[in-house]
Amino acid sequence: MPAEKPKSFQSLILTLHDYWSAQGCVILQPHDIEVGAGTLHPATVLRALGPKPWNAAYVQPSRRPGDGRYGENPNRLQHYYQYQVILKPNPPNMQDLYLGSLEAIGLDLRTHDIRFVEDDWENPTVGAWGLGWEVWCDGMEVSQYTYFQQVGGLDVSPVAGELTYGLERLAMYVFGVDNVYDLPFNDPDAPLGHLTYGDVFLENERQHSEANFHGYDVAVLKRQFEDMEQQVPLMLARDYQGKSLVLPAYDMVLKASHLFNLMNARGAIAVAERASYIGRIRDLCKLCASAWVEQQEAA
């Protein structure tokens, strides 16, 4: 496939959109709540569950408050982008489809060394696990490839295949850039002017790093966490046209999860407390997952 190699961060995203759109995925936009990973978008966590087929691709901004480095580390960001593909049931040729997407963004599969290296993925906060691989390109992890076995503590049947591309890292590799802030955000030859990733995001990284590590008021975060935690079962208990409000309830789980990450970055959670917080979020997530599956199976 003699694809035109993308020239910028955004054209890499557009190329992936084109590619997965052509395979039959719905191209979604990011979920509008802070999440730690693309997996947490309801288009993955909830849609992976239940019997209905679902094929979607989207970009998800992901927040990892503890990874902020005030814009001083060339590889680490507290806010970055994941490209997420979810295919349910996973098609038999999913590996080839995935490799095709690498080719589409300009990687020659006979010049590079692509490897599928064992990696058993799990996300304890959403009670999810699956088997698959880290995909390496010349020794660098460029994607996570997972066959979901359980989400929210429930078996995933049919099995959904999930692909997560770390977009900045992949782009740095494709464009041969050593510092994330030097990535061309749009085409370097764009008539209206060229911006780098740093032009767009460096200040965000600085301010958010400071807020994550020192700015947020722990007592407020804790209160908000507890508020969200209390709201979830109430929302699930509420009946609207014979269904509980699982989608809004799940949004609150996401908020709680992000608040937990903020508290963690503030160093406000002792090692011993950590497991208990994660358990609380997982329990909420399980409630949503069960309610969702019930609705899906009834429909």
Added chain:
Amino acid sequence: MPQLLLELFSEEIPARMQAGAARDLERMAREHLAAAGFLPEALKTFAGPRRLTLVAEGLPIAQADRKEELKGPRVGAPPQAMEGFLRKAGLTQDQLVERDGVYMAFIDKKGRPTAQIVAEMVEAIVRAFPWPKSMTWGTSKLRWVRPLKRILCVLDREVVPFAIEGVESGDVTEGHRFMRVGRGWGGQPFKARDFDEYQKGLIDHFVVLDVEERKARILEGCKTLCFARNLELVEDQGLLEEVAGLAEWPTPVLGDMDPAFLDLPGEVIRTSMRTHQKYFAVRKPDGEGLAPHFITIANVQAADGGKVIAEGNAKVLSSRLSDARFFWDEDVKVGFAPWLDKLDGVTFHAKLGTMAERVDRITILAREIAEILQAQGLDIDLDKAQQAARLAKADLASQMVGEFPELQGLMGGYYARAVEMDLDIAAAIRDHYKPQGPADAVPTAPLSATVALADKLDTLVSFFAIDEKPTGSKDPYALRRAALGIIRIILDNGLRISIISLARKVVYELEGQDFLRGLNKDAQGYDKLLEAGVARDTVQRLSDDQMTILMDRVSQRWDTLKLDEAIGAFFEDRLKVTLKDQGKRHDLVDAVFALGDDDLVRIVARVEALDGFLKTDDGKNLLAGYKRASNILKAEEKKGWKAEGERGLLDDASGPEVQLHDALRLVEPALAAALAREDFTAAMQELAGLRGPVDAFLDGVFVNSEVAAERDNRLKTLAAVRDAMGRVADFGLVAG
């Protein structure tokens, strides 16, 4: 004779599971074939990144016809029994034959075609395959390690037709995932109807089937690359096994590393290369440290000779090593004191408290051991021992060890030197995990040996004290390794230590900590106690009443779990393993351990002397004499005889009786003297002096005399022989 070829082709199988899968496939196939009455002339299995393969030679085309003999009910049995039997056998009563009052059925069983049996076998194997972790995919109900894509199954060049959950058998497989003849990429399917075609097809399609060949190819490729650059490969068997499971067409590629990273410790560079990137390290041939290169094992032979691959990998390595450099710099800046604070928040084990508490115990124990060794004349500084133990675990909180747990200890040593700590202390921190296995060296510096002993004793005794002993193959806390380590440190350094009294000390500290945790709820804080510095004794601040309670608890835990027996027996078993490797008989270890000693140096000296003695004529004969004497005594003791009063020499005693009496009088004090100076060879020689008199006595004296006084005195004489020998070892436990 027909050949069976089976290939189960899937998506990438985890490297660590491949060797086990090849073994399981072979075992299961052999079992199934044997159950069908087949004994293949040869059967071999292979495992690789995407395929499990089996080839079996010399199968018949069908099972032989068999006559089956079934025993039915007795003649005259109730009709229900007969009906049931006929139903089971599928016969009518007139087809049965009566033999010895029992109805017999003789059934001709037609042998089934091998293909049919193979089809059933493959399905059974696939459905029951013991993958460590398996999964389902798509809408399939099948479980396999990763999605199963194809099954190639041919018998005698014919496809064995079957399907498992929609995966149909055939004679087609495919080659390398990327490499192919001509342009483009992707696995090319090809047909194979026997093993020769299969092997040739794989090579033509860039797949090396046999893991041994893949390993050889990797090593050879690495060495060629090294030779060209005048470098030497740092061999790594574990890594070789792993990378051989990651590539079907393994192709070593040499890349460059920024030489500026060479100021990092070599272990850090190698660990980063190995664990994160699966690279081999290389060194200069003069053996002076690593060279600024690495070798990655690619899966493709790239048209550009691997240039792009080498550059890409070099970049990844740079960022990995930048991380390592960052960890190093941060760690050196932070230093030991904050790490110790952090250990407070690290749970070691739910029942054994935090890592900080463990460090407290090790510190106290190390000082105790140092005192014992100092008293024996070893050159050891007590404060240094205490300080080294206090700092030994600190690096667990460092960033580098957080990233590379296998560098624990080693990094502590480096950081200690980086902050110009005392060199003996730095060495003790570095070496206190040693020996980590049979091939690992034992620390010999007194300080290092002391901390290493304290660390291992604390681990072992703590887990025994919460009744977490190893059982069977389960040893989750590696207590056997800890015990072997203790044994080797003690023996190699000739340290004179009572294991049981140190063990009691550990239990005392454990209970003490537990007690203080209870007090913490009151005004008197545990933290405050610790803040006051290393307590010579954690619990010395307790009141007399509290002390009484504490000591009761220690005794209770000790007695309930019978710790002296449990720990003693554990060391006895481990010592047997150690000595067995040196060719010593395990019954001699039993014979010496029976004396209740726990000084391993003395125990081994006794075992060695005993071993030497039993190889002499005197030894062998005296052992025989001992057994005779002890049998006589046992029989009499059963009847109620007991040695009471002094042994004497009756007036009418003569010959052998007098001889033995005299010999005992000579031997007893000399034996005591030899034992007192722990000269066990001399002790054995003294015992040898009893051999002649004992033999003569047993042959020439009638023990069970009718004269009661005579009988009693003769028994006392034998008992004296048994007692004398019993001071050296329990000869009753010696075989032969």
